[in-house]
Amino acid sequence: MASSLIIGQYVPEESVVHKLDPRTKIVMIFAFVIFVFFANNGWSYLWLTAFSIGAALSTKIKLRYIARGLKPVWFLIVFTFLLHLFVTREGDVLFDIIGFPIYTGALIQGVQISMRFFLLILVTSMLTLTTTPIEITDAIETLLHPLKKVKFPVHELALMMSISLRFIPTLMQETEKISKAQASRGVDFRTGPLKERIQAVVPLLVPLFVSAFKRAEELAMAMEARGYKGGEGRSKLRELEVRARDYLAVVVFILMIVGLFLLRDM
Amino acid sequence: MQENQIVFKNVSFRYQEDQPWVLKNVSFSIQSDEWVAILGHNGSGKSTIAKLMNGLLFPDQGEIFVHGIEVTPETIWDVRAKVGMVFQNPDNQFVGTTVRDDVAFGLENRGVDRLVMIKRIKESLEAVSMEDYLLHEPHRLSGGQKQRVAIAGVLAIQPDLIILDEATAMLDPRGRKEIISTVNNLRVETRVNLVTITHDLNEIVDADRVIVMNEGEVWIETSPRELFAKETELRTIGLDVPFVAKVTNRLKDTVEFSEQPLRQKELIDTLWTFHSQT
Amino acid sequence: MDISFTDVSHIYQQNSPFEYHALKDLSFSIPSGKFVAIVGHTGSGKSTLIQHLNGLLRPTKGTIEIGDYRLIAGEKPKEIKGLRKKVGVVFQYPEHQLFEETIAKDIAFGPKNFGATDEEIAERIPEVMRAVNLSETLLERSPFDLSGGQMRRVAIAGVLAMNPEVLVLDEPTAGLDPKGQQEIMDMFYQLHHDKGLTTILVTHSMEDALKYAEHVIILEGGRKHLEGDVGEVFTQKQTLKEVQLDVPEVIQFLMDLDERMGIRIPYEKQTIDVLSNQIKQHLKARR
Numbered sequence: 001m002a003s004s005l006i007i008g009q010y011v012p013e014e015s016v017v018h019k020l021d022p023r024t025k026i027v028m029i030f031a032f033v034i035f036v037f038f039a040n041n042g043w044s045y046l047w048l049t050a051f052s053i054g055a056a057l058s059t060k061i062k063l064r065y066i067a068r069g070l071k072p073v074w075f076l077i078v079f080t081f082l083l084h085l086f087v088t089r090e091g092d093v094l095f096d097i098i099g100f101p102i103y104t105g106a107l108i109q110g111v112q113i114s115m116r117f118f119l120l121i122l123v124t125s126m127l128t129l130t131t132t133p134i135e136i137t138d139a140i141e142t143l144l145h146p147l148k149k150v151k152f153p154v155h156e157l158a159l160m161m162s163i164s165l166r167f168i169p170t171l172m173q174e175t176e177k178i179s180k181a182q183a184s185r186g187v188d189f190r191t192g193p194l195k196e197r198i199q200a201v202v203p204l205l206v207p208l209f210v211s212a213f214k215r216a217e218e219l220a221m222a223m224e225a226r227g228y229k230g231g232e233g234r235s236k237l238r239e240l241e242v243r244a245r246d247y248l249a250v251v252v253f254i255l256m257i258v259g260l261f262l263l264r265d266m
Numbered sequence: 267m268q269e270n271q272i273v274f275k276n277v278s279f280r281y282q283e284d285q286p287w288v289l290k291n292v293s294f295s296i297q298s299d300e301w302v303a304i305l306g307h308n309g310s311g312k313s314t315i316a317k318l319m320n321g322l323l324f325p326d327q328g329e330i331f332v333h334g335i336e337v338t339p340e341t342i343w344d345v346r347a348k349v350g351m352v353f354q355n356p357d358n359q360f361v362g363t364t365v366r367d368d369v370a371f372g373l374e375n376r377g378v379d380r381l382v383m384i385k386r387i388k389e390s391l392e393a394v395s396m397e398d399y400l401l402h403e404p405h406r407l408s409g410g411q412k413q414r415v416a417i418a419g420v421l422a423i424q425p426d427l428i429i430l431d432e433a434t435a436m437l438d439p440r441g442r443k444e445i446i447s448t449v450n451n452l453r454v455e456t457r458v459n460l461v462t463i464t465h466d467l468n469e470i471v472d473a474d475r476v477i478v479m480n481e482g483e484v485w486i487e488t489s490p491r492e493l494f495a496k497e498t499e500l501r502t503i504g505l506d507v508p509f510v511a512k513v514t515n516r517l518k519d520t521v522e523f524s525e526q527p528l529r530q531k532e533l534i535d536t537l538w539t540f541h542s543q544t
Numbered sequence: 545m546d547i548s549f550t551d552v553s554h555i556y557q558q559n560s561p562f563e564y565h566a567l568k569d570l571s572f573s574i575p576s577g578k579f580v581a582i583v584g585h586t587g588s589g590k591s592t593l594i595q596h597l598n599g600l601l602r603p604t605k606g607t608i609e610i611g612d613y614r615l616i617a618g619e620k621p622k623e624i625k626g627l628r629k630k631v632g633v634v635f636q637y638p639e640h641q642l643f644e645e646t647i648a649k650d651i652a653f654g655p656k657n658f659g660a661t662d663e664e665i666a667e668r669i670p671e672v673m674r675a676v677n678l679s680e681t682l683l684e685r686s687p688f689d690l691s692g693g694q695m696r697r698v699a700i701a702g703v704l705a706m707n708p709e710v711l712v713l714d715e716p717t718a719g720l721d722p723k724g725q726q727e728i729m730d731m732f733y734q735l736h737h738d739k740g741l742t743t744i745l746v747t748h749s750m751e752d753a754l755k756y757a758e759h760v761i762i763l764e765g766g767r768k769h770l771e772g773d774v775g776e777v778f779t780q781k782q783t784l785k786e787v788q789l790d791v792p793e794v795i796q797f798l799m800d801l802d803e804r805m806g807i808r809i810p811y812e813k814q815t816i817d818v819l820s821n822q823i824k825q826h827l828k829a830r831r
Contacts, residue, residue: 011561065561076305115308134363150817169405174640180600181641183634186625186657203653206643210688215358221322222359224353226419228374233378237370237384307721308693408586435719438586438748440788465721504723509793509816516820520827530793534800541805541827 009069012131015060016245018130022139025127025247028253032123035257036116044263045115051256052122059130066122066129073121077114084110133165138238155231163219171212178207270331271427271459272296272319276326278316286539288314290482291328296454298426301453301460303470303490306479307504312463313354315479316431319461320349325407334427347376354432356412360404365396365415368404384474390421393455394448410441421452428452434469442469467494468508478503491526515523545611545628545709545742547597548573552606553617554592554766554780566592568766569606574759579743581753581774583789590746591636593763594712597744598631599624610710629658632708636715638699639692647690647698648683654706665705671700675735677727693724700728704735710742716789717752729756750792754778755813762787762797775811794819 012018017025039045056066090105129134141158148154179189182203189200272295279289287498289311302469306312317323318330321342328455330337332345343357350372353359362368366387373383391397404412420428428447434442450472452458470476470490478485478493480503486493493500494511507515510533514526521540527533554567554616567589574580584590595601596608599621608615613627620626622827643652651672652665660783673680676697682690687698700716713732717725733756736743747753753760753774760777762770770777778784781791781799790796794811801807807826809819 021642057343080326117548132363134367159454162363163361166361166404170357173405177635178641180595181633181635183597183600184628184635185641185654185706186628188657201404203641203643207640210643211640215355218355221317222351222353223361223371224321224324225346225353226372227343227346227423228371229375233377234374235380235383236374237367237380237387239380259789264328307723309691366599414595439790440585440748504721506722506726510814513797513820513823516817520824530797530800534797534804537801537823537827538804 001100007193009128011061011065011129013060013130015130016249017055017059019125020246020249021240021242022129022131022135022245023133023143023240024242024249026136028249029123029127029255031257033120035260036119038260038264039112039116040065040264043266044260045112047256047259047263048119049115052119053128056122056126059126066125069125069129070118070121073117077117077121080117081110081114084113120237134162134238137161137165142240151264155234159231167215170215171208174211175204175208179204269298270295271298271300271327271333272461273331274315274318275329275331276319277325277330279311279318279323279325279327288482289318289325292484293328294477294484294487296459296461298402298459299457300475301462301473303459303473303476304463304479305465305467305470305476305493305505306485307465310479310503311482312465312479313431316351316429316461316463319427319429320351321345340418342534347423348426349429350423350425350427351429351431352413352416352420352433353433356409356416356436357404359416360412363403365391365402365404365407366400368415369419369422372419376423386422386424387418387523390418391415393421393452394418405478408441409437409446413441417445417448417452421456425458428460430460431464432463432465434464434466465505467500467505468510490528494526494528546573546576546609547611547744548609548743549596550607550609551609552596552603552736554589554596554601555604556592558604567596567603568764569761570766570768571606572761572768572771574744576663576742577740578759579733579745579757580759581745581747581757582761582763583747583750583753585748585788587765588763588787589766590763591714592766594633594744594746597710597712598628598633608803625658630708631710631712632703632706632713633712634700634703634716636718637696638703638716639687639695641702642687642695642699645686646684647678647687649697650687651702651705654702658706665672668705668707669701669722672704675699675704676731693720696728698721700731708741710744710745712744714746715748716745717749721750732756750778750790751794752824754792754794779811 036048039048056063085102085106086100088106088109091103093101094104094107095102105158137158139147140161141154144154183189187200187203189197274292274294277292278287278289279291292315304312304315314323318325319332320339321337324339333348335341335344337345360368361371369387369390370383371384388397392520393399394417396411396414396418399407399411407415434445437445446469449460449462453460463472464475470492473486473490476490476493477487485503494507495515497507497515500507510527510530514523514533521537523536527536549570549572552567552570553565556564556566582590591649592601596603596615597610599615602615602621603617605617607617610627611630613621613623615621642650644653648669651669654721655665655668655686669683670680678694678697678701687695690698711732716732717728719765720728729752732743735741745753745757757774760772760774761768762777769787770780770783778791778795784791791799798809798811801809809822809826
C-alpha cells in the first residue's frame with residue numbers, strides 16, 4: 001500500500017530473465033551500458049532498440065507497466081532532445097521554427113542522444129524490475145569478493161545493504177503514518193509558500209529519526225541476541241549458481257554485440 | 267530429572283549510576299522442563315530480567331547462572347548458544363529480507379553448514395506452521411506471523427531455553443492467539459524450557475509457575491491458580507485478573523471452590539456441581 | 545456531527561499490479577453524539593476507513609458526509625482543513641507523532657495550525673493536561689523525557705487541544721499495561737460524555753467495544769459484516785464466528801450459564817459485582 005513509486009520496483013514473474021543469475025544480469029547490463037555508446041547509425045540504434053524491447057518482452061512484465069515506470073524520465077529524454085535540436089549547429093539548415101534554424105546535424109544528434117538515454121534507462125530498470133534487491137546485494141557481494149584481500153569490508157557492506165533493503169518498506173510505511181498523523185494536526189505538506197512547506201518537514205523528520213534510532217537500537221540488540229558477531233566464521237544460506245541459461249544468455253548477448261559491430265559499418 | 271537451569275542470586279541492576287535501581291536484590295531459580303511466566307506492569311523490571319538472562323545486560327550486583335555457566339562478558343557466546351530470545355516489536359527483530367533468510371540468520375551466525383541449515387529452517391518453520399511463507403517478505407506478513415518467524419529463528423538454533431519478552435504485546439487478538447497456541451505446541455512437542463514475560467494474566471494460564479515483579483522486586487512466586495485469587499492485591503500493583511477469576515472471587519462466599527478455576531469451563535463445571543448438590 | 549457513508553469503496557494503487565480493494569461498498573451512518581466501535585481484524589479495512597473520516601483518503605467510489613463536509617469520489621474536496629479541525633484523530637501509538645522541544649509546544653502545534661490564537665491555546669493547555677491527568681509542572685519538559693504511557697497522554701492532549709467535535713481513536717490502548725489501558729479508556733469515555741463528542745473507537749478488543757460503545761460496526765475484508773447496538777451484535781455468536789471473532793467473555797459466560805444450567809441473566813452492562821450477585825441469587829433460588 002506504501003507508495004505509487006514504480007521505477008525500480010521488483011515485479012515478480014516466472015520468466016527466464018527473472019531466473020538468470022543476478023551476476024549475469026549485472027555484468028550484461030554493465031556491458032550494454034558501454035556498448036550503447038558504440039552505436040553510430042540508424043541501423044545500429046534500431047538493432048539495440050529491438051534487442052532491448054525483445055528483452056523487455058521476455059520478462060513477461062507488461063510493456064505498458066514498464067513504460068509507465070519510465071514516466072519520470074520521459075521529460076528528461078524529451079528535454080535532452082530539444083536541447084540538442086536547438087543548440088547544435090551542424091550540417092544543413094532543415095527548416096525554421098519561429099526564427100530558430102534547425103540543422104540536420106542537430107536532428108541526428110538529438111535523436112541519437114535521447115535514444116541512448118532511453119535505452120540506458122530501459123535496460124537498467126529491467127535489472128531492478130526482474131531481480132529482487134537482495135539478489136542484487138548477493139551479486140555485488142560476490143562480484144566484490146576479491147576486494148576482501150585489500151581489507152575492503154565486503155561482508156559489512158552487503159549486510160548494510162540488505163538491512164537497508166529490509167527496512168525501506170518499514171520506514172516508508174512509517175513516514176506515511178507520521179505524515180498522516182501530522183496532517184491530521186493541520187500540517188499542510190502540499191500547498192503554501194516554500195518556506196512553510198520546508199518548515200512542515202520538521203514535524204515529520206524528528207519523529208522519523210527518533211523512531212529510526214529506536215529501531216536501530218532494538219535491531220542491534222536482537223542481532224546480538226541471535227549470535228551475530230561479525231562476518232568471521234559465518235556460513236551463508238543464499239548461494240548463487242551459474243546455470244545453462246546464464247551461458248545461453250551470454251551467448252545471445254555476444255551475438256547481439258557482434259551484430260552491433262556489423263551494423264556500425266553499414 | 268530437574269535441575270536449576272537459571273539462577274538469579276541477589277541481582278541488582280540500574281542503567282546508570284545516578285539512576286534508580288531497576289532491579290533490587292532479585293533472587294529466583296528456574297528448573298529445566300519448567301514454563302515460568304514473569305509478570306509485572308510496564309516499568310516493573312520484568313524485561314530487564316530477560317536481557318540479563320542472555321548477557322545483553324550485566325548485573326551491577328549479584329550473580330546469574332545459566333545452565334551452570336555464570337553470565338559474564340567472557341561467557342556470553344556460550345550462554346547465547348543455549349538461550350533464544352523473542353522480543354516485543356515484530357519489526358525490529360526481523361533481520362532477513364524474506365522469512366527463509368530471517369530464520370537462517372541465527373544459523374549463519376553460528377557457521378552452520380548450508381545443508382543442515384536448509385533442513386533446520388524447514389523443521390522450525392513447520393513447528394510454527396509458517397512453512398508456506400518461506401519466500402515472503404516481512405512487510406507482507408502480519409505481526410503474529412512475524413513473531414512466529416522469530417520463534418522459528420530461535421528454534422532453529424536448538425536452544426535449551428526460550429525467552430519470550432512481551433512477544434504478544436504489540437499483536438492483535440488473532441496474532442496473540444497464534445503465538446499462545448504456538449508456544450503451547452512447543453511445550454508439548456519439545457519440552458523446551460520457557461520463560462514468558464507479560465503483563466496479561468490471560469497468558470499465564472498454562473504456565474507452571476509465575477514470578478510477579480513490582481518496583482524491581484519479586485512480589486510473589488506462585489502458581490497461576492493461586493495468583494488468580496489475589497485480585498485485590500494485584501490491583502494495587504497495576505495488574506488485573508481475567509473475568510473468570512473476578513466472578514469466582516465474588517462467588518466464593520456462596521460457592522465452595524476446591525481449586526481456583528483458570529478457565530471459564532472450570533468455573534461453570536464447579537457451579538454446575540454446586541447447583542446439582544441439593 | 546452526523547457521519548454517513550454511502551456505497552464507499554477505496555482502492556489503493558488502482559490499475560497497477562499492486563491494486564488493492566480496501567473498502568467495498570460500505571454504507572452506514574453515525575448520529576451525532578454516539579459512541580461507536582469499529583471492530584475487525586487487521587486488514588479488514590478499519591484503518592482505511594478512519595482515514596476517510598478526516599479526508600486523509602478520499603473514496604474511490606461513493607459519498608461521505610461528515611457534518612456539512614462532503615467527500616465525493618472523483619471530486620476534490622473543499623475546506624479539508626476545516627474538516628480536520630473538527631475531526632480529531634488519535635492514531636495507533638500516537639506518541640510517535642511527538643516532535644517539539646517542550647510538551648507545551650507540542651500540544652499547541654495542532655491548535656496553532658488550525659488558527660487558534662495564543663490566548664486560546666494558553667487557555668486550552670491546562671484544560672487538556674487535566675483531561676489526560678498530567679501535571680502542569682511537566683509543560684516545559686521535553687516530551688522525550690517521559691515514560692511511554694505519559695508520552696501517549698501528551699499526544700492525546702495535543703489532539704484534544706484542537707477542540708474536535710468528533711474523536712477518532714485507533715487502538716488507543718495498544719501496548720499499555722492493564723491499568724494504563726483502563727485509565728485511558730475511562731478518560732475517553734468521560735470526555736465523550738462531558739463534551740458531547742461523537743466518538744469512534746477502532747479496536748480489536750470485543751471487551752472494550754462492549755464496555756464503552758453504544759453501537760458497533762464489524763468489518764471484514766473491507767465490507768460491513770454486522771452492525772447494530774452492542775447488545776444485539778455481541779450475542780450473535782455464529783455470525784461473529786464466521787469472521788473469527790469471539791463474543792466477549794462475559795457474554796460467552798452468560799450463554800454457557802444458560803445452556804448448561806438454565807440460568808438466564810440478560811446482559812445489561814452490569815458490573816461484575818452486580819452480575820455475581822445475580823448469579824448468587826439464581827443459585828440460592830434453585831437450592
